Amino acid sequence: MESNAAPLAANYAVRLVDSRLREDDAMAAQTGTTPGARQLANGAGPEAVISVSGLVKRYGDVEAVRGIDFEVERGETFGFLGPNGAGKTTTIKILCTLANATAGRAIVAGHDARTERDAVRRNIGLVFQETTLDTYLTAEQNLRFHAELYGVPKSAVAPRMQQVMDMVGLWDRKDSLVSTYSGGMQRRLEIARGLLHAPRVLFLDEPTVGLDPQTRSSIWTYINELKQREDITIFLTTHYMDEAENCDRIAIIDHGKIVAIDTPEALKASIGEDRVQIHTADDQAATRALADVFGLEAGVHDGAVTFSVAAGEQFVPRLFAELGIPIKSVSVSRPSLDDVFMSYTGSTIRDAEGGDGGMEFMRNMHRMRTGGRR
Numbered sequence: 001m002e003s004n005a006a007p008l009a010a011n012y013a014v015r016l017v018d019s020r021l022r023e024d025d026a027m028a029a030q031t032g033t034t035p036g037a038r039q040l041a042n043g044a045g046p047e048a049v050i051s052v053s054g055l056v057k058r059y060g061d062v063e064a065v066r067g068i069d070f071e072v073e074r075g076e077t078f079g080f081l082g083p084n085g086a087g088k089t090t091t092i093k094i095l096c097t098l099a100n101a102t103a104g105r106a107i108v109a110g111h112d113a114r115t116e117r118d119a120v121r122r123n124i125g126l127v128f129q130e131t132t133l134d135t136y137l138t139a140e141q142n143l144r145f146h147a148e149l150y151g152v153p154k155s156a157v158a159p160r161m162q163q164v165m166d167m168v169g170l171w172d173r174k175d176s177l178v179s180t181y182s183g184g185m186q187r188r189l190e191i192a193r194g195l196l197h198a199p200r201v202l203f204l205d206e207p208t209v210g211l212d213p214q215t216r217s218s219i220w221t222y223i224n225e226l227k228q229r230e231d232i233t234i235f236l237t238t239h240y241m242d243e244a245e246n247c248d249r250i251a252i253i254d255h256g257k258i259v260a261i262d263t264p265e266a267l268k269a270s271i272g273e274d275r276v277q278i279h280t281a282d283d284q285a286a287t288r289a290l291a292d293v294f295g296l297e298a299g300v301h302d303g304a305v306t307f308s309v310a311a312g313e314q315f316v317p318r319l320f321a322e323l324g325i326p327i328k329s330v331s332v333s334r335p336s337l338d339d340v341f342m343s344y345t346g347s348t349i350r351d352a353e354g355g356d357g358g359m360e361f362m363r364n365m366h367r368m369r370t371g372g373r374r
């Protein structure tokens with residue numbers, strides 16, 4: 001049984017015989033001392049901390065992951081974005097050694113996720129989609145248990161525990177039973193626990209699902225602070241577009257396949273230009289000037305001159321300087337990540353969460369609007 005979160009805590013746990021809080025520099029793996037390291041050195045860029053090729057996972061007839069390839073660079077915050085059942089958790093489980101791929105290969109921190117499980121596990125922290133805390137223990141007891149399982153040196157446990165609990169604002173509640181924590185506090189504690197053994201790669205499977213916007217935003221503050229403080233690579237899955245904006249790069253996964261992978265900005269740019277609206281003293285003259293000066297085709301809609309242009313924000317200063325017609329107001333709107341998601345998966349994330357109803361209709365509608373993309 002590979003999927004149940006709670007028993008996985010035990011499955012996932014690994015006693016570190018050599019009791020190192022952290023292995024030597026991540027890239028030491030690339031000196032070629034292990035088979036995984038050699039693979040990384042040969043097959044991936046020098047800074048790849050995760051390298052996945054041809055990954056497939058089948059559960060009986062269900063092909064959860066259908067041949068994916070990607071790399072995550074050291075220090076990146078990399079997001080997997082996709083509707084329910086897209087294969088996000090399955091991919092994370094393979095990377096974290098909790099499930100075996102049916103085909104393909106995953107190298108994490110220089111080690112093969114199938115053949116060098118303990119080495120991978122030493123180097124990663126994992127926050128599951130479902131909680132795996134022992135709620136009948138205190139927060140501190142949960143963390144001590146984790147430290148024991150991971151062989152964190154005894155002398156390092158207390159300071160490290162305080163450091164990670166301070167980071168998530170729970171140090172003063174360390175003696176409370178976890179059952180008395182709110183959902184958001186439990187999530188923060190799980191993140192602290194995932195960090196306790198100073199992993200090189202932190203996997204977060206929907207770290208903020210079900211949390212209120214304030215708690216979600218504070219969890220992102222911790223994550224961003226963490227990145228300032230520690231040399232860590234973050235791989236997360238999410239349904240939230242605003243959360244995906246925090247990622248350096250995003251892979252959109254749908255039906256087990258990666259359908260797009262790039263920075264949030266590039267993904268937005270890939271689906272279209274920015275839309276600029278201006279109010280002017282003379283819209284007809286402005287429209288002519290846009291054509292003459294910038295070669296842009298503009299229309300007048302809803303009492304505003306409207307046109308599309310790449311990098312709208314950078315264009316606006318030129319517009320003011322060169323248009324030659326007084327501008328009363330301007331607005332620039334970009335394609336959002338929601339638009340990106342829509343464009344590549346044919347559904348908004350909310351539709352995707354709500355099941356399949358109307359999905360095909362949405363897809364067709366969208367294809368019509370985007371001229372058949374995807």
Ligand SMILES: Nc1ncnc2c1ncn2[C@@H]1O[C@H](COP(=O)(O)OP(=O)(O)OP(=O)(O)O)[C@@H](O)[C@H]1O
Pocket residue numbers: 002003059062063064082083084085086087088089090091129
């Ligand atoms: N242990 C399992 N046995 C059988 N099928 C499974 C198992 N785990 C996952 N699946 C199937 O694999 C597919 C991908 O599931 P996965 O959990 O990876 O999706 P996900 O992208 O994480 O979705 P969600 O956003 O709902 O968490 C689904 O069709 C799911 O039913």
Ligand SMILES: [Mg+2]
Pocket residue numbers: 088089090129205
């Ligand atoms: Mg999932």
